[in-house]
Amino acid sequence: MSIIVEQLTRRFSPGGSPAVSSVSFQAPAGAITxxxxxxxxGKSxxxxxxxxxEVPDSGRVFIDGADCTAQPVQQRNVGVVFQSYALFRHMTxxxxxxxxxxMRKLPRAEVEARVDEMLRLVQLEALGARHPAQLSGGQRQRVAFARALAIRPRVLLLDEPFGALDTRVRExxxxWLHGLHxxxxxxxxxxxxxxxxxxxISQHVVVLSEGRVAQAGSPEDIYDRPTSPFVASFIGGASILRGHVQQGRAALGSLALAVPSAAREGEAVHAFVRPHDIKLARTDEAARSPSPVTGRVERLKSVGGFVKVLLRLPSGDEVTxxxxxxxxxxxxxxxxxxxxADVRSASVFVGDYAI
Structure with missing residues (x-):
């Protein structure tokens, strides 16, 4: 069942900036978006x-092709899981x-059978008699998933479900969510x-910025083919190099990169370079490169199996x-x-952007 959003707008104060502004996208059926x-x-x-x-000021929401914009939450048959778990502490x-x-007044036997099925699904069969306080954070979150799935929802909505957990449990x-899906x-x-x-874990990604859709597409599209400076800077921790179009190339200090075909001579350009898209070599190897660029190591930081190198280029720009x-x-x-430094890949945009 797909989810289609058309031109959704929501303000929380009259005349104020909208939290969500004219948002449209489609979440494909059977996928994680x-x-x-x-x-x-504006994500939550x-x-x-x-x-x-919440009720939109304008726009529409379709689930499985049906307009449910005016329906209350009880009639939409959606499962929702929150970051805070929202479990009843006094209940097992x-x-x-x-x-x-x-709440749907199903027969007792049907309820018990469905609960058994859900506890098996989330691998908590042996913990049914415990209360939330007796569970770990990861176990509580799986109970929240089981409760959301028990009602056989048409779609599952997850609001930062792993945000309160430590790194190991989150991973x-x-x-577990990938397997569940x-x-x-x-x-x-x-x-x-x-x-x-x-x-x-997603098959489709919608990137939001200031209440609007910045880009939507597959994870590969979002990462490899950003369509705006915001997406290029937000995804992947890119460094930003500034320059101008010169003789059909992006002149960025000592670097020269390809530019979009419509770029005009002298226009400002920004290049977004991700940390793994620069190849380093010793200066005694630079002669083998047709266009060597020499930088100076400003700082080194060891992070697990990787080393982050802060490099200052001759232009004065710094890249990680x-x-x-x-x-x-x-x-x-x-x-x-x-x-x-050999820049192997970069996303170049024409224009004077404030990032």
């Missing part, structure tokens, strides 16, 4: 509009999972500010380069040393 963006981008507000927890795990079914639950095939909308999370520890050890450089 991530709503990705920085804090304040948009999810609440789709769920029926089984009672929490059964809650939505009992484990990403894998493969078993259920349920159309899922995931709100997250975590780029890795969105790119890793990420290399594997083995590659760095082979370079044999220290802070203050000169190195050769």
């Amino acid at each position: 991530s709503l990705l963006g920085p804090s304040g981008a 507000t948009l999810l609440r509009l789709i769920a029926g927890l 795990v089984r009672q929490n999972v059964a809650f939505g079914l009992e 484990e639950l990403r894998e 493969e078993r259920t095939g349920l159309t899922t909308l995931l709100v997250t500010h975590d780029q890795q999370e969105a790119l890793e 380069v990420q290399v594997s520890r083995s590659e760095f050890d082979a370079l044999g450089v220290s802070e203050g040393d000169a190195v050769h």
Whole structure:
């Protein structure tokens, strides 16, 4: 069942800036679609509009082709999981999972069978008699998933469901969610500010900025083919180099890169270069390159199996380069040393942008 959003707008104060402004996109049926963006981008507000927890000022929401814009949340048959779990502390795990079914006044035998099925699905069969306080954060979140799925929702809406968990548990639950989705095939909308999370488990990504859609597409499209300076800077931690069009190329200090075909001589350009798109070599190897660019190592930071190198180019611009520890050890450089930098890929945009 697909989710289609058409021109949704929501303001929380008359005359104020909209939290969501003319947003349109389609979440494909049977896929995980991530709503990705920085804090304040409108992600959670948009999810609440789709769920029926907020009322739009304008626009429409379709679920499985049916216009549900005017329907209250109880009639939309959507499952919602929040970051805070929102479990009933005085109820056991089984009672929490059964809650939505009992509100629908289903027969007791049917409720018990469905609860058993859901606890098996989330791998908590042995914990049904416990209360939320007796569970770990990851277990509580799986109970929240079981409760949302118990009512057989048409779609599953997830609002930063892993945001309150530590890194290890968050990564484990990403894998668990991926497996859960493969078993259920349920159309899922995931709100997250975590780029890795969105790119890793989604089939479709909608990038939001200031309440608007900046770009929508596959994870590969979003990462490899950003269509705006915002997306290029937000996804992948790119460094920004500024320059001008000169003789049909982007002149960025000592670098010259390809520009869009419509660029005019003298126009301002911005190049967005990701940390892994720069190849470093010792300066004694620079002669082998047709256009060597020499930078100076300003700072080194070891992060797990990688080393982050802050490199200052002759133009004065700084770029961050990420290399594997083995590659760095082979370079044999220290802070203050000169190195050769080869920019292998960059996203170049014409115009004078404030980033």
